[in-house]
Amino acid sequence: VYVASLELVITHFETPLSEMAEKGGGFITHDDVKGIFSELKVIYLYNQIFLADLLQRKAEGEEKCWMENKYSDIISRITQYLKSYTAYYNNYNNSLATLSKCTERSKFREFLEQKENLAKEPLSSLLIRPIQRVPKYVLLLRDWMKHLPFTHPDYNPLKKAEDEMIAIARDLNERVRDSGVFMEILRVNYQLSPPILDFVQPHRRFVREAPLGFRPAPKAKIKSRWGILCNDVLLITRPPVSPSSFPSLSRGNPNQFASSRASTSVSRPSLPPSPKALTKERVYKREVMVLLKNSTAWSFPDDDPDPVRKREREMGFFAFTIDTPTKSFQLFSDSPEERQNWIQMLNLRGTSAESRIQSYRQVTHIKSSRRAQSVSAEVYGKI
Incomplete structure (x- = not known):
């Protein structure tokens, strides 16, 4: 579902806007597209690989004893993928500001309304999905480890991956908290006359x-x-x-x-x-x-x-x-x-x-x- 939502943003919003920016005409610029979507495509590609690896390992493990199934090598790679999340978090305020600026243009609003009707979800709620994802990684991994005995070969590597994820999540959470304050600026801006x-x-x-x-x-x-x-x-x-x-x-x-x-x-x-x-x-x-x-x-x-x-x-x-x-x-x-x-x-x-x-x-x-x-x-x- 998460990978599908990222694909939705790219196919319905980022790709069409990039093509419009290429044509020119003042509707949207390449800087606007980069400002709104940041590293979203990189996050999507990483998660595609991650999902494919998990599904393949799951299929391979169906014929093995559960004590022989190992996922820690795949999970450990997430911490490397999270670097792209950091860049996305760092740009999130700029993403909201750029989106706000673009909505002042009537043609952009028309495009956005049409695409949001097709996607059945506002772009703003889709853009926050990566922000919400990192804490879920931590919770999912923590829940997974509850069902692993200490003797399982995956336990120690997964515990190390969990500690690394928690450290990253704490840092990113501070950035998100600041973004919550920034969202109030958007509210104030649209209530001023x-x-x-x-x-x-x-x-x-x-x-x-x-x-x-x-x-x-x-x-x-x-x-x-x-x-x-x-x-x-x-x-x-x-x-x-x-x-x-x-x-x-x-x-x-x-x-x-x-x-x-x-x-x-x-x-x-x-x-x-x-x-x-x-x-x-x-x-x-x-x-x-x-x-x-x-x-x-x-x-x-x-x-x-x-x-x-x-x-x-x-x-x-x-x-x-x-x-x-x-x-x-x-x-x-x-x-x-x-x-x-x-x-x-x-x-x-x-x-x-x-x-x-x-x-x-x-x-x-x-x-x-x-x-x-x-x-x-x-x-x-x-x-």
């Missing part, structure tokens, strides 16, 4: 999203906004729902932010979103994009005597500022702890997304909740 050119980048990672207050000018009212933090940018957006009004200081409204200062949990989904699903309505209206390089986030101390800031704190608005080389932005959280969370994460610019996420987990005890949007909608009201 207006879209940001080249927002999807292999290096960019999603960190969190949560309600924020935003003051667009020094004397302006505080607006209810939705912050989306990546490892190199902060997006300040207008939520898709009509959130309850961020309390205006001029009106003296004592209501505070949503009690749940939410972050989106970052976990690896079993399947990436299909391009068809990604082309849904864009729901976040982008207002400001803050580049975090050479920026600094800070706040005044809570005992600051300034009457305006004191009044804001009494009403539950805890301000912090992001200074960039060209402009400053004033934002608000609903507690000193949440404000400090934002400041710490914003000042981790230049580090990996995983470092930002780990830092967030260390500085907050708030459980992640995907219901943050609905919670904020109930509390904020109309702007």
